[in-house]
Amino acid sequence: MRILVVDDEKEIRELVRDVLIDDGYEVDEASDGKAAIDKAAAQRFDLVFCDVKMAPIDGFAVLREFRETQPQAEVILMTGHGSLEAALEAVREGAVDYICKPFEIDDVSAMARAALDRQRLKREPNEARAEAMHAGDEPEFSGLIGRSPAMIEILKTVGRIAPTNLPVLICGESGTGKEVIARTIHQNSLRATKPFIAVNCGALTETLLETELFGHVRGAFTGAQMPRRGLFEEADGGTLLLDEITETSPAFQVKLLRVLQENEVKRVGANIATRVNVRVIATTNRDPEKLVENGFFRQDLLYRLNVITLTLPPLRDRQSDIHLMIESFIKRYTQPGRSRVRVSAEALRVLENYRWPGNVRELRHTIQRLTVLNSGGVIRLEDIPPRLLEGDGSEEVTEIPIANGSSPMLATTRNGKMLTWAEVEQNYLHQVLRETHGNKKQAAEIMGIDRKTLSRMVDRYQINLDLLKGNS
16 A cells, blocks of 8 residues: 655654655655655655644645545545544545544554555455345444445445544434444444444433543542543543533533543543543434534534534334344344244234334334234234234325326325335335236236336335245
């Protein structure tokens, strides 16, 4: 891997160069932005360590030049605390990571290794991992199952950001799988062998949360008989998940912001801070931007946390994934020695049309109960919990006259809102394929189209015919 180091401070430039050469990389250097751009025109680089504040051409101009002329090259920004906010913005525009001065030598080596691993993965796709994430073979990835466009984009983004050290903010309703996403990011990062620690910020008082995260010294408060390491120290080298971060108080947010800025934590009652190397992932089921507008969440803290933002769709917006998830959960919860149960077409229709206000968590618990308690080999309509049959979130079908000869057509609405034509078409296709148990010839005859058109529709809506075959 060929690396370019750009910094107008000779001591820093040579330090980074020497570290990388000792690690076995081929390294070139540039003393300012203009020299870096000239070198980019003459040779190809895989990775660039670039200072932000340089004259007359700064690090942002160097970043833009490489994004345009050498898009394969990854750019890591080197910045002081004063320009960190600008560096974070540059990360959003294409830099893969940033490193704050003064930095540890090991941080430079780790970032270079991460870049090398990312580029190796691009050249040698990890087919085993892709297959597991696609088919849901690994239980801990169950919440990531899906072929809907929304989930495909989520999976792509997770794959891109996992090897970096960037902080991530995961937004979404309760039960959408935010912690599953966070664990997946950790498991696919270079920190995978280090701790992954999660703490629910909304479940603890401000005082308890502070001691839980930062630790305390002996005598810091009544009952503090022994010193205790906080979760930031316990997660050193790994990942710390701050679940429901927007439930914290403004006073606590100030303390957390200092930890994120300085990469060091001071135990309650201590005078000396301890340096930590922790990747922070935060989650929330609320709109953080609105909380900032209303004064309930600090804008500067949000700016630190949402360098990368993932917004998970609710289950009701990824209806085409429900069948896949049901089959995966049945496989997961089928006890050893028992045959896997099937889902009847009528029961499946109810499960797919239900709104699932509890999202993936509610679906998982429902299928777990239906699987464990089933004794007939088939989950039928009478096995479905009554609350799912009472119309909570089920589609309201309204007859609306639409020109089609002399007969009206049925258009489907959900909670009074008309579905798009694509949604109507997808629902109709699902229904026909369920009734024909995935038989494309019969489905095409019912729909009045040829098999080639049907196949294109199946591909467009990413329907797994194998899951439909055999259901009765």
